[in-house]
Amino acid sequence: MKLNKYPLLFALLTLNLFLSTASTADELQLPDMGDSTGTLISPAQEKILGESFFRNIRSQLDISLDPDVQHYIQTLGQTLVSNSDNPTQEFYFFVVLSDDINAFAGPGGYIGVNSGLILNSDSESELASVMAHEIAHVTQRHIYRSYEASSRMSLPAAAAMIAAIVVATQAPEVGIGALSAIQAGSIQMQIDFTRDNEQEADRIGIKTLERSGFDPRSMPAFFEKLQYASRYYGEGAPEFLRTHPITSSRISDTRGRAEKYPYRQTPDSQNYRLIKAKLRIDSENTNQDDLVRYFQSKLDQGTAEQRAAIQYGLGLTFIKKQRFAEAEAIFSSLNQRYPKQREYLTALAQVAVNQQDFESAKKRYLQLQQQYPDNAEYQFEYISILLRSRQPKLALQHLRLIDYRYQNYPNYYLLLARAYGDLGENVNLHRYMAEYLYAIGQTDAAIMQIKLAQKDKGLNFYLSSILEDRLSFFTAQILALKQLQE
Structure with a gap:
């Protein structure tokens, strides 16, 4: 499901938790925004808004839950953040499974990258250039700085404007209408300002690229490639071109800045190659037989690492086609040759799961947990296998051992249920x-589940109190949404 199909709903939903943080929200006034050093919202409020943003993103977009994809994009993102102009700021990166070429930055440091953008990048530096650009949007607080012309604004109004700007970056034709509906004023001024933000994000992003060891020239190269390709799109131009307008002067400006740095040849990581192969298989427009022919045609091309990535893609395609013995042979060979490359062991575990060989799958996921203890998704996969093999008590024991940092993940609640x-x-x-x-943005459905729990005859006082508290909380979220719509 694409975000821009439901932009106004998205704008409204983004606010539901943020608006509930203060019962007297209308009385709260922001500091004077005439000073560029002023803060529109506190760090705590920004965190709440970001979490609400991502919760509702989950309800409308197909977010990758693959542990290897998530690990890769988060690792690449954090490498760039550590070399940005604000390395201590918190960020969360995620991949949206969509063929559209797009990336976007939301409040609270949440940055989404479409799989289509990853697949259309010709190098890891090109992908990093877009992510560095989006990181700069966050570190420079472009969403919030858009309101410096307003001297004072209530928190609900500020939240509504921020959400509308986020929508405008995804669907400008509807985002402008959302802005107009929330606050009268010069919309053109806001849009002009965001175009200035684009240039600033380019300049800062290039610095981040260079500090992170990537090729700064990849940014103008990728922009130029997208601009050239846009000639053939017409009205169906990639979303990235509509939300990040690319002009010849912008390309020239980024090229001039990039060429001030010494030339460096930056090789792609093996993780980048493997994730591209995996996302190619999950693409909306791929045929399995075509994929087999594609990977087989490239088995003898490139370096040993490039050939291994092609073999990996072929093995994943064989899983899709239920040719499990061939997939097992490929991944076993790759795992023996490259034991430190996690994706090959993950693929072996996936083969076992698809064959319902749960004992082998559990052994492989246990090994992954031991090698990568900070990856909660491997723990969730192991617990899921325990449930599939009818071991719910053991599954609960493992769920109680999950680190508190991951106990607000949707998968954690789903496995408990x-x-x-x-x-x-x-x-x-x-x-x-x-x-x-609730964690995936379905508050109405969450209320229905609470009411079902309240009807159970075995309900005790302790659980009854918890359910009543959660029902009140969820109901307040719905009320805040309705008040905003009125």
């Missing part, structure tokens, strides 16, 4: 299903 459901504990089944649905 499944485990309690398998044990016949319906109150906790509905309770944690409600938390899962």
